[in-house]
Amino acid sequence: MSVLVYTESEQGTFKKTALEVASYAKAVANQLGTSVTAITINTDDASALGDYGVDKVLNVSNAQLESFNANGYAEAIKQAAEKEAAKVVVISSSANSKYLAPLLAVGLNAGYASNVIEAPTSTSPFTVKRTAFTNKAFEVSQINTDVKIIGVSNNSFGLVENSGSASTEDFSPSIPDSGVKVESVDKATDKVSIADADIVVSGGRGLKGPENWGMVEELADVLGAATACSKPVSDLGWRPHSEHVGQTGKPVASNLYIAIGISGAIQHLAGINASKVKVVINTDEEAPFFKAADYGVVGDAFEVVPQLIEKLKTFKAQQ
Numbered sequence: 001m002s003v004l005v006y007t008e009s010e011q012g013t014f015k016k017t018a019l020e021v022a023s024y025a026k027a028v029a030n031q032l033g034t035s036v037t038a039i040t041i042n043t044d045d046a047s048a049l050g051d052y053g054v055d056k057v058l059n060v061s062n063a064q065l066e067s068f069n070a071n072g073y074a075e076a077i078k079q080a081a082e083k084e085a086a087k088v089v090v091i092s093s094s095a096n097s098k099y100l101a102p103l104l105a106v107g108l109n110a111g112y113a114s115n116v117i118e119a120p121t122s123t124s125p126f127t128v129k130r131t132a133f134t135n136k137a138f139e140v141s142q143i144n145t146d147v148k149i150i151g152v153s154n155n156s157f158g159l160v161e162n163s164g165s166a167s168t169e170d171f172s173p174s175i176p177d178s179g180v181k182v183e184s185v186d187k188a189t190d191k192v193s194i195a196d197a198d199i200v201v202s203g204g205r206g207l208k209g210p211e212n213w214g215m216v217e218e219l220a221d222v223l224g225a226a227t228a229c230s231k232p233v234s235d236l237g238w239r240p241h242s243e244h245v246g247q248t249g250k251p252v253a254s255n256l257y258i259a260i261g262i263s264g265a266i267q268h269l270a271g272i273n274a275s276k277v278k279v280v281i282n283t284d285e286e287a288p289f290f291k292a293a294d295y296g297v298v299g300d301a302f303e304v305v306p307q308l309i310e311k312l313k314t315f316k317a318q319q
């Protein structure tokens with residue numbers, strides 16, 4: 001009986017969340033006194049997982065799973081869990097993992113807790129803390145089924161290194177035809193995606209127009225960040241809808257979220273509450289964002305942001 005973790009990759013390379021869920025799985029395995037097995041799907045090199053506590057890797061190489069499909073991926077993970085007699089399955093809180101989790105839960109007759117933010121506080125009964133109401137509240141849940149599925153909230157647990165090495169085994173689950181074939185995938189951008197980003201630089205209506213986004217992109221480039229925006233900005237067509245964050249947009253769980261010219265309406269904050277450190281730049285010291293932020297600059301973005309870029313460039317040049 002081991003803890004099984006599904007470590008996601010994109011085009012053969014692990015997503016950042018893969019190492020975080022591996023770290024989480026190791027913490028659970030330590031509590032249960034067992035080992036960690038990871039399942040990887042069409043991943044080029046799984047050796048990094050050993051550094052994050054994984055003992056064994058089940059490596060699936062399957063043309064049917066080249067593009068994500070929830071049924072096929074859930075089936076592969078289910079068969080891996082059965083093979084390992086896993087009582088705990090750990091997945092991320094990515095959009096894809098949230099799609100497959102209910103199918104996996106049905107397949108394994110398991111209870112599923114999403115948005116979990118800490119290692120279990122108890123393993124008997126199995127008790128986890130999770131966020132609820134778009135990160136406005138915490139909920140403590142017990143999972144009382146024999147098999148448990150934990151969806152770890154992005155950036156909540158962090159990466160925990162464990163010196164070790166993982167053995168690798170080829171694993172060939174039988175995947176039924178899902179009836180849907182992905183013909184092609186056109187990505188909106190090849191830049192850092194908002195969901196995977198460590199740092200997000202976001203702009204609001206305070207930036208006045210799309211012609212002023214050069215400094216937002218430059219700041220994002222210097223920081224290696226993804227760019228995002230408030231809803232009105234994408235509604236106005238200043239930025240693509242793929243950048244809209246908030247209650248009706250994408251959720252952001254970055255380590256650093258920089259909001260430029262964004263008022264901090266409740267619907268915006270609902271999507272970024274899970275970010276660790278929030279910085280706001282706004283001319284209006286009464287803007288609601290200042291109450292939610294860890295650091296605030298009361299000032300004109302057109303003066304503050306270019307200075308910030310210069311300072312960061314100087315700092316980086318000195319490293």
Ligand SMILES: Cc1cc2nc3c(=O)[nH]c(=O)nc-3n(C[C@H](O)[C@H](O)[C@H](O)COP(=O)(O)OP(=O)(O)OC[C@H]3O[C@@H](n4cnc5c(N)ncnc54)[C@H](O)[C@@H]3O)c2cc1C
Pocket residue numbers: 203204205206207229230231232233244245246247248249260261262263264265266267268271281282283284287299300301302
């Ligand atoms: C059902 C519903 C769902 C919604 N979902 C979302 C959502 O998912 N995401 C979202 O973002 N919104 C959402 N909204 C809209 C939300 O209520 C706000 O209207 C929106 O977030 C405001 O966007 P903003 O802060 O960019 O613009 P504004 O409210 O216009 O704020 C602009 C800010 O820029 C500041 N500013 C102006 N000039 C400068 C300058 N030169 N330098 C620095 N700061 C400056 C101003 O002081 C102001 O605080 C939703 C609304 C509803 C009703």
